[in-house]
Amino acid sequence: MFWIFAALLSALLLRGALPVLTALLFFVLKVSLPFLLALFVAYLLEPGVRALERRGLERRRAAQIVYAFFFLLAGLALAAAVFRLDALATGAQSFLHRLAASFEELGDGTNGPLAALPPSLRAEVLRWGSHLYARLPELTVAQVEKLDSLWNFVFVFTLSPFIAYFYLVDAEAFFRFFALGVPPAWRATFAHLLFRIDGRLARYVRGLAYVAVLEGLIVYVGYRLVGLPFALVFAVLTAVFEFVPFVGPVLAAALPLLYAVPLGWSKVLSVFAVVLVAQLVENNLLSPLISGKVTDLHPLAILTAVLVGGELLGFLGMVLAVPVSLVVREVVSVRDYLRVPEGGRPSP
Template structure:
């Protein structure tokens, strides 16, 4: 018995040493690559070129693949289903560009042109409110100058809005990349929808034979995580935009469609998106009138309650099993590391890494022997020097059913 326990300890120690050596080698490889990063410059350019088309194609694939699978179950060939979907999408895009895009472009141009004037009006209204007697009494009690404080904040807001407008040049460059990605998207998407089912099997063929079934299971879990998040988040964002547009139309808020579209796009980012989307709506409603500001806040609160209590639980559910605090930290970290793309891909990327880490830990738990119960050590030692009675565990009688 002691010999067997000794062998187990040696094997566990060897596994720990091997794990540490693997981590050391990985760190050494990363360090070497960091010193010769110029060698990988062509690969970096290739990745930047293909990243956006691949991301957009992946999103379109997860949205359209369930429809193609459904039509295939109805005995319609995948090629015909894909071509039919392309024709429907092309018709919808024509209607969109003819009727919706010019109207939205006019609202966006008007909003951008009025941003400096809106910021000045907000500052003037705040200054008028700060000159009343109540705030003068607060000034005397606290020893602060609200007018200077408000002017400072108004100046910061104005600078932020002007920087946003001046940053349209870089946005145009990003828009150019998006247009090029959209031009190549239909071709990549066609072959991905047609042969996407066979892709995991082709990838798994590069793995050792003993690991192929486990690799397929991991890829299936990753696919479920990504697909549920992308489909759910886009549907939730569309619902938020539609509800806000209806609410803004009811209260008569200017630029209602543009503000609703901004809210729908930023809602793709969980938790932080709505906080960003409410800023332009606050500025427009504050400039309009105090009553409009109250109405806008009421509409926004109602939409957020409906989304949080009814829409998201029904559509998203608990598919990702990620704590909200973890999501916020992941988004902030990915934004600092990779910018806007990191913010958008933070949650699905974390979900994929979580699947990989969970399966890696499960493999380590099953093969290390560190987490298996030890029947021979049934007694528990107390503090040093204390008398402890060790009661051996009787082996289970396997002859009984």
């Protein structure tokens, strides 16, 4: 079956059907997006539900209590964001003005920080800096347009918590619902595949979430110590970008560093020191202890998946790249398991 699919795929590609395949993949990802986000929420809340179950509460009541606490925290965070919205807008305008002034200072051939560089190298640095500054609005608009519309964005994030609730209340019924369209002869294998995917994704999401929260706390304390404005905003962005392998930490470090440029080079060095310490703690302590080798994917495969996801769905696609890759890996592993002779099969 796999080779038939591969042959059909090759034929379609040779006939120039790549745009059709891309559109089909985009449609499938958009349709499955609420379910993927629902699983993400459910994986984060599942430990709380189990803890209440161990204390004697019925699972449905435990899920309701955890959900009430979750929505309370989400509401407080949203209220805080709205309260800070004016300050953020004013700060963003000030940031862009100061960033432009900083590039002018960098270009000063006599008193600027790049004055000691050779003219050719200084011109190249300025060219790249000006190009990045000019593309900032374009890149921002492009990522927003990936969402298609505000309505689609609101619909997805409204539907996902309800799906997550039903998963928390009865995960087995959730899986049985997806198995209805599978022929009876394949349902046992399909259920086995779903539970393997569920376990792998749960470990990945929870481990990454713990690392993201701790990393956000570390940089928040560091930014406050060095006196960086909007330390909380940059800390939240750092935690969010942690869900994007490789690319995320670079983006999370670039934003506060860019903001610090107009504040002086001593501030840039201070922010860089905070970022460096945070990355050292993450790579040598947090990730090995909490995440470990959950993905078991080659770094090049992860990077490729992140780039493809970003091209298809923007930032959200980059976040979903690794989970989708884990699903594909489990599907392939189950296919290989079914091809092994009965006497030589490993235990599931």
